[in-house]
Amino acid sequence: MRRLRSFRGFVLLAWLAVLWPTRGQGPAAAFDCATVDQIPPAECRALVALYQSTDGPHWLISRSWLATATPCTWYGVRCDGGHVTALILVSNRLQGELPPELGDLTRLRWLELQGNLLSGSIPPTLGNLTSLWMLSLYDNQLSGDIPASLGGLAELRYLYLHGNRLSGPIPSALGNLAQLQTLYLQENQLEGSVPAALGNLASLEYLCLMDNRLRGEIPPEVGNLTGLRELILSKNQLSGEIPSTLGSLNRLERLYLSDNPLAGALPLSLTNLAYLAHFRYDGTGLCEPVHWGFWQWLAGVDERRGTGIPCRRPFAYLPVAAFTPP
Helix, strand or coil, X not given: CHHHHHHHHHHHHHHHHHHCCCCCCCCXXXXXXXXXXXXXXXXXXXXXXXXXXXXXXXXXXXXXXXCCCCHHHCCCEEEECCEEEEEECCCCCCEEECCHHHHHCCCCCEEECCCCEEEECCCHHHXXXXXXXXXXXXXXXXXXXXXXXXXXXXXXXXXXXXXXXXXXXXXXXXXXXXXXXXXXXXXXXXXXXXXXXXHHCCCCCEEECCCCEEXXXXXXXXXXXXXXXXXXXXXXXXXXXCCHHHHHCCCCCEEECCCCXXXXXXXXXXXXCCCCCEEECCCCEEEECCCHHHHHHHHCCCEEECCCCECCCCCCCCCHHHHCXX
C-alpha cells in the first residue's frame, strides 16, 4: 500500500512538472553565436543580450529565440543582405533594461519596442545606429536623460519617446536630425527650455512636447519649421509672449498652447495660418486682439479653446488683404 501511494505521488509530481514549468524555463541562457552564419557575430550577440536582459523566456511571444541558429527567423527580427535591419517587439512583455550591445546593430533601420515594461536609461550606444529610420520606445518606464548621441542619427525620420519617465533637458543635438519628420517627447518629466536648435529641423511635420516641465519662452526659431503640421506644447511651464514667427507656419493644422503661464496678445501674424483647424490656448494669460480681422480669422478655426480675454490695447486697422490667405 505504501509503495502504491509513493508511486501515485511520483506520478502526480511528474504531471505538475509538465503542466507548470518553473519560472525562467525556456531556451538555455547560454547561446553560441559562433554557430550562426546568417548575420555577423556582433549582431547575434546584441540580440542575445536583449533577450537575456529583458526576461526573454517570459515574453508574450518568443518564437525561435535562442532555439535555432537562424536569428533572421526569430520572432520580430528581419534581415536583409546578411544584417539585422528591423527589430519589432511591440507590446511583447519585455521587462528590464536595454543592453548597450544594441548599438552593434549598425544596419538597423527600424527599432520598435513600444508598449513594454522597459526600465532604466536609453543606452547612448543607440547613437551608433546611423542607418536608423524609426526609433520607437514609447509607453515604457524608461528614465534618465535623452542621450545627446541620438543627434547623430542622420537618417532618422521618426523619434517616439513619449509616455516614459525621461528627465533632464531636451538635447540641442536633436536639432541635427535633418531628416526627422516626427518628434514625440510628450508625457515625460523633461525640464529646461525648448532648444532653439529644434528650429533647424527643416523636414519636421509633427512636434509634440506636451505634459512635461519645460520652462522659458517659445523660441522664435520654431517659426523656421515651415513644413510643420502639428505643434503641441500644452501642459508645461512656458512663459512670455507667443513669437510672431509662428505666423510663418503656413501648413500648420493643429496648435496647442494650453495650460502654460503664457501672457500677452496673440500675434496678428497667426492669421496667415490658413489651414489651422485646431487651436487651443485656454489655461493661459493670452489675450485676443481687439481687431475685426483677427476675430474673423479666429471664427474660421473649426475647433478652438481660448481664454476669451480681449486685449485692452486696441490694434491698428489693417486692410482685409492682410488677413486673406493667398
